[in-house]
Amino acid sequence: MGRGPVRGTAAxxxxxxxxxxxGEGHAEHTSGYECTISEILEPxxxxxxxxxxxxxxxxxxxxxxxxxxxxxxxxxxxxQASVPGERERALVAEGRFVHTxxxxxxxxxxxxxxxxxxxxxxxxxxxxxxxxxxxxxxLKVPYFVTFDHEADAGKRYDRRGTPEEFxxxxxxxxxxxxxxxxxxxxxxxxxxxxxxxxxxxxxxWPGNDHVDWxxxxxxxxxxxxxxxxxxxxxxxxEALRPAYEWIQEEGPRHGIDPGKPVMIGEMGTTYIGxxxxxxxxxxxxxxxxxxxxxxxxxxxxxxVSDCDFRVGAHEHAREGxxxxxxxPYVNLPDQIREFVASAEQRAGxxxxxxx
Numbered sequence: 197m198g199r200g201p202v203r204g205t206a207a208x209x210x211x212x213x214x215x216x217x218x219g220e221g222h223a224e225h226t227s228g229y230e231c232t233i234s235e236i237l238e239p240x241x242x243x244x245x246x247x248x249x250x251x252x253x254x255x256x257x258x259x260x261x262x263x264x265x266x267x268x269x270x271x272x273x274x275x276q277a278s279v280p281g282e283r284e285r286a287l288v289a290e291g292r293f294v295h296t297x298x299x300x301x302x303x304x305x306x307x308x309x310x311x312x313x314x315x316x317x318x319x320x321x322x323x324x325x326x327x328x329x330x331x332x333x334x335l336k337v338p339y340f341v342t343f344d345h346e347a348d349a350g351k352r353y354d355r356r357g358t359p360e361e362f363x364x365x366x367x368x369x370x371x372x373x374x375x376x377x378x379x380x381x382x383x384x385x386x387x388x389x390x391x392x393x394x395x396x397x398x399x400x401w402p403g404n405d406h407v408d409w410x411x412x413x414x415x416x417x418x419x420x421x422x423x424x425x426x427x428x429x430x431x432x433x434e435a436l437r438p439a440y441e442w443i444q445e446e447g448p449r450h451g452i453d454p455g456k457p458v459m460i461g462e463m464g465t466t467y468i469g470x471x472x473x474x475x476x477x478x479x480x481x482x483x484x485x486x487x488x489x490x491x492x493x494x495x496x497x498x499x500v501s502d503c504d505f506r507v508g509a510h511e512h513a514r515e516g517x518x519x520x521x522x523x524p525y526v527n528l529p530d531q532i533r534e535f536v537a538s539a540e541q542r543a544g545x546x547x548x549x550x551x
Contacts, residue, residue, distance in 0.1 A: 273303025313357030
């Protein structure tokens with residue numbers, strides 16, 4: 197990884213790997229189109245497919261849908277010094293990418309109480325953050341990191357501190373990581389993406405030099421007891437579109453680079469009947485082809501209250517997710533994964549830039 201705060205996209209930045217591809221997304225030694233992957237893991241030829249797995253176990257989900265997840269989402273507290281932990285290290289060793297959300301909460305205490313952004317700015321957690329940074333740096337492969345996801349959500353916005361304090365805390369954390377040599381940390385700014393929250397985004401934006409990927413959620417929550425007013429189902433496309441269009445059309449006015457890669461950080465649907473549930477997932481790859489900045493998608497394979505988004509909860513959800521996961525657009529060439537996974541062996545420190 198090159199030092200410095202500004203990193204390019206696959207289109208504009210240095211490519212780590214260039215493959216010549218034939219049909220169906222397989223690398224071949226024949227003429228075709230080039231597939232590049234940037235130093236921040238943005239692919240030009242498709243989308244990474246991932247999950248935040250139920251009970252933190254990725255294997256049952258992978259077995260159920262017949263494929264390995266490219267990215268696994270994990271959740272940690274700002275007070276945890278041992279990040280990445282054993283689980284994250286094992287996932288990396290097995291060839292998966294990891295995306296860790298560092299919550300503004302004390303995970304070392306019962307109930308995971310929240311902490312205010314002011315305490316972060318005072319340096320109360322610098323020791324644990326620097327330890328985290330050194331742990332990430334030791335991996336020598338790209339590692340997705342988010343600080344306090346969904347800061348625009350009603351239950352969080354202006355609760356742990358002001359938007360301005362969130363921005364300052366984000367930048368403080370990124371700067372600490374960089375000071376400790378964690379140039380392989382790929383910073384993912386995550387918000388809800390809900391239409392009613394879009395006017396909050398400008399005040400929460402940390403700046404292009406402190407963000408690599410932009411991320412939001414794409415849910416259908418009809419029938420969920422936590423959202424009694426959500427009566428009509430929305431499709432995956434209807435869920436992702438408002439934030440996508442806002443970033444592309446309004447983002448530049450607020451200093452947000454619309455060319456940054458997009459990650460759908462969480463997505464899923466409640467049960468909306470056999471065929472509609474299956475189709476909700478099955479249509480995702482075709483939708484993604486129409487939104488070219490989206491380069492990664494993760495399912496939230498979990499439940500809260502009676503809001504059940506587990507892929508395995510209904511056979512129709514599992515069938516639709518499995519069908520989507522076999523689409524070539526969300527199956528990047530194995531050579532890309534192998535290149536990144538073997539980076540430590542091929543370079544003493546960090547990822548080499550290829551000509």
